[in-house]
Amino acid sequence: MFLRTESDAALVARTRKGDVEAFNHLVSRWEKRLYNYLLRLVSNRPGYREDALDLAQEAFLKAYQSIGTLADAGKFSSWLYRIAHNLAFSHLRRPAPLELVEEGGQDWQERWSTDWKDSAPLQIVTPQPAFGREMEIAVGRALDSLSPEQREAIVLKVYHGFRFDEIAEIISCPVSTVKTRVYAGFTQMRAILESVPAPSQRRAQRR
Incomplete structure (x- = not known):
């Protein structure tokens, strides 16, 4: 007890x-x-x-x-x-085993909206509540575009709340390397996510 x-x-x-x-x-x-x-x-x-x-x-x-x-x-x-x-x-x-999955298919979308739904959001762009599920998927895709090393550093820092020195201990590298991976990953993700049009822009583009 x-x-x-x-x-x-x-x-x-x-x-x-x-x-x-x-x-x-x-x-x-x-x-x-x-x-x-x-x-x-x-x-x-x-x-x-x-x-x-x-x-x-x-x-x-x-x-x-x-x-x-x-x-x-x-x-x-x-x-x-x-x-x-x-x-x-x-x-x-x-x-990796060979298996083809449609990038825009349901499996891809469910991956970010179900497996990751309990995680803290990445604060790398100004939050846009109206984006909803589409932004969740976009964040997942942006994170997936990073190298495994960058992705891990960001996950440990942002999603799991470890300090830089703790991350350095986990992945056995200098603190400076951890910071470089996090900031480089943020920069790459921000560029991707800032290019995602708002819902109102997408509706206007369809007209």
Whole structure:
């Protein structure tokens, strides 16, 4: 009962003593966020939902098996994400299975409006509430146009709220590199999204 209110560090300590239920609470606390992170990394490959789920499960298994090596129990989340990062990029280095999907089809649209609907919005353009679902899809496409490295840095910063130094620790690179990836990605996405016409402009163009 009290495990739900305990810190990650306390749950890690319990897990190290053989308390499996404590680790189950860590899984419950982080599974949705970790899945969404992995979903964004592999989202431009066929079968991305299943891949993200498999990678998340593998990350938790590796975390459980190696939790004794975690030097600072208070950094469980960044340590877990680092495990997931390594698994995801190993996965991305493998050839993707061949599968053709219509870019403008329903699968593409559902991908951004359902899988990502609980995520925080990217504040890289002036919010336009009237855009609705079309802007959600446009943001997804713009994010997908980035390199995996840029996309990951933006996802960790904007969607998951990690600090630059925490991201640097997760992906094992200097803070300056993280900042470069985030700002370069923002610049590219902003250029794409600012070219998306407002609904009133699209209606005028159709007349």
